[in-house]
Structures are given as structure tokens and as C-alpha cells.
Amino acid sequence: MSIRIPSASWDFRGFLLFFIFFSSFPGTILTQEVTLDSIRIFTTHDWFSTKPTVYFQCKGENKTVLPDVKRTNVSYSFNGEESWQPLTELKGTKCKRCGIYEDDPLKYDTFDEWELCPSDFTPDGSYKRVKEKEFNATFLCHGCSQVGAGSNKQSGTEKEEEKGGMHPAIVILIVVLILGVVAVGLLVGYKYWRKKKRQQEQARFLKLFEDGDEIEDELGLENTI
The missing domain is CATH 2.60.40 (Immunoglobulin-like)
Known part of the structure; x- marks a missing residue:
């Protein structure tokens, strides 16, 4: 039996995550x-x-x-x-x-x-x-x-000098986004590879089936002769 979490609870969690993320940048709110x-x-x-x-x-x-x-x-x-x-x-x-x-x-x-x-x-x-x-x-x-x-x-x-480097929170966000993009790319690539493999197996099976028909036809001709 699945338990349904009230939407209000998700709204509160979303607000909490939003607050924590933006408060991690010094001076964003101050x-x-x-x-x-x-x-x-x-x-x-x-x-x-x-x-x-x-x-x-x-x-x-x-x-x-x-x-x-x-x-x-x-x-x-x-x-x-x-x-x-x-x-x-x-x-x-x-x-x-x-x-x-x-x-x-x-x-x-x-x-x-x-x-x-x-x-x-x-x-x-x-x-x-x-x-x-x-x-x-x-x-x-x-x-x-x-x-x-x-x-x-x-x-x-x-x-004379601008602040060098980025805030750690920005670096973490960029890394998470890059990992997300890589994960999506790997998933799409895996699905494409599975599709191509399935197509190759189907083509091989059809080829074997056609080759079998040709052999039977040849045997039939030889018996007739």
C-alpha cells in the first residue's frame, strides 16, 4: 500500500531547499x-x-x-x-x-x-x-x-583586481548539472545501442530464415531432378 505525501509537505520542502540554496551565497540576502x-x-x-x-x-x-x-x-x-x-x-x-x-x-x-x-x-x-x-x-x-x-x-x-574563482556552491551546482547531462547522454546512448542491437538481431534472424528457404528450395529442385 503506497502512502501519499500531502502536497503541502512538498511545498514546504521546496521552500526549505530554496532557502538553503540561496542562503549558501554570502550576501545574497543581507x-x-x-x-x-x-x-x-x-x-x-x-x-x-x-x-x-x-x-x-x-x-x-x-x-x-x-x-x-x-x-x-x-x-x-x-x-x-x-x-x-x-x-x-x-x-x-x-x-x-x-x-x-x-x-x-x-x-x-x-x-x-x-x-x-x-x-x-x-x-x-x-x-x-x-x-x-x-x-x-x-x-x-x-x-x-x-x-x-x-x-x-x-x-x-x-x-585593480577582481575576485578570482567561484563560490563553492556555484561549482557544486555546475558539477551536478554536468553529471546530469552526462547521465542523460549515457541513458540515451544506451537506449540507442539496444535499439540498434535489436534491429541487427532481427535482420540476422530474417537472413537466416531466408537462407533456410533458399536451401529448402534447392533441395526440392534436386529431388525433382
Whole structure:
């Protein structure tokens, strides 16, 4: 007597396997908040204003104005609880194109633009960005250490090395897929071989049957003669 497992049980198992598989990729679900810890600007780009409007922005996101940053060569520190914090969020291991700019009535001026990545942050969750004669700033992202912290990038330079290799879960998935394809190929090949062998046996049997008829015909002719 077969036991039928309720479909709800299979739905739960499918959800559980789905959750385990995707949670095996670090940073697939985690979202890390990036806050500004401190900043000091060394220059301004607007010649007609003594109090610049400095803001942070990532590509495709809204501006985050830094309302306290109004004077050059002054170090501004923050506790991460300001109304304009966090600056942005980093999801998983993905990077974002971000920058610090100065608002100008005619255009915007760039202090610096760079790729902001979770791997930029040290294990203690800090990342220092320095642009010569422009600014230096320290960012915090405590959750980024869960995805794997890396060394800071040099000021004004892009990331020189990409992460090498693949995640073990991806390798296992690729191996399973390859083994599945090989197994299907072997099964199809075996069935084709069995079919060809059966056809050959049938052809041999028919040939033997025809050869037997020919022998009988020859014997019949000889008896008649």
C-alpha cells in the first residue's frame, strides 16, 4: 500500500531547499547600510559661495546632502544617527558607482567618484577614502564584514583586481548539472545501442530464415531432378 505525501509537505520542502540554496551565497540576502563617520574637505569648487553644498550620491539614487559640511579644513564627525543617514545600502557583494559632489547653480562639481564595494571595508567595518587636495572621508559598514572584508583601495584609483574563482556552491551546482547531462547522454546512448542491437538481431534472424528457404528450395529442385 503506497502512502501519499500531502502536497503541502512538498511545498514546504521546496521552500526549505530554496532557502538553503540561496542562503549558501554570502550576501545574497543581507543588505548592509553605509554611513558617514567623518569627512574633511580641502577646497571648494564654487567661487561665488563661501559655504558650499556638499552631497553624496550613488548612481540611480537620490542625493544625500551633508548639511554640516560648510567649511574647508575642518573635520566633521558623525554618529550615524543623523536624519540623512545612512548614505546608501550595499546588497550582497555588489558594488555601486558613488561619489561626493558640490552643488553649483550652473552645474555640479565632483570631489571624487569611485566604485564603492563591500570588500573595501576592513573587518572592523571602516573604509577611508582620500582624494588628494579634495577631501578625506571615513565610511562605516559593519554588516559588510559578513561578506568578507578586503583592503582599502588607494585614493583616486580603481579596483585593480577582481575576485578570482567561484563560490563553492556555484561549482557544486555546475558539477551536478554536468553529471546530469552526462547521465542523460549515457541513458540515451544506451537506449540507442539496444535499439540498434535489436534491429541487427532481427535482420540476422530474417537472413537466416531466408537462407533456410533458399536451401529448402534447392533441395526440392534436386529431388525433382
